[in-house]
Amino acid sequence: MCHQMVKRLEEYAHFKGETLTELQRALGLSAAYFSAPKRGRGIFGADSIALVLNHYRDLSPDWLLFGNGSKLRGGTPEEVKVAETAYKKNKVEKEYDEVLEKVNKLRTSLRKVVDTMFHELPK
Secondary structure (H helix, E strand, O other): OHHHHHHHHHHHHHHOOOOHHHHHHHHOOOHHHHHHHHOOOOOOOHHHHHHHHHHOOOEOHHHHHHOOOOOEOOOOHHHHHHHHHHHHHHHHHHHHHHHHHHHHHHHHHHHHHHHHHHHOOOO
16 A cells, blocks of 8 residues: 555656655655655555645545545546646746756856956957
8 A cells, every 4th residue: 555655646746747856855755765665665654644745735635545536635637637737837937947047057157258268368
């Protein structure tokens, strides 16, 4: 059962546009805490389940524990699709902002290099 819950958490993380590592960091849990149940060792305790459900309020407890119904609390299939689209949109916007920031840093660095090169030319 714990193995299946970890798989569902991975699916939920993917649904949210996160990696399992990002989900682990958000919860403050180690990677080993998730990998042990996947190997048939260790358990995913009630305190960790409560932590997950408290942090991810839209996650359905019934789906997490048993795989029943929608992964979102009270979510119909249409609501899940809308939420998934919103999550993907937010992820793309975040990635765009990160790329734009890197481009701006690169542009600034390139300007410094060009300015330095022209400053060092003989007059």
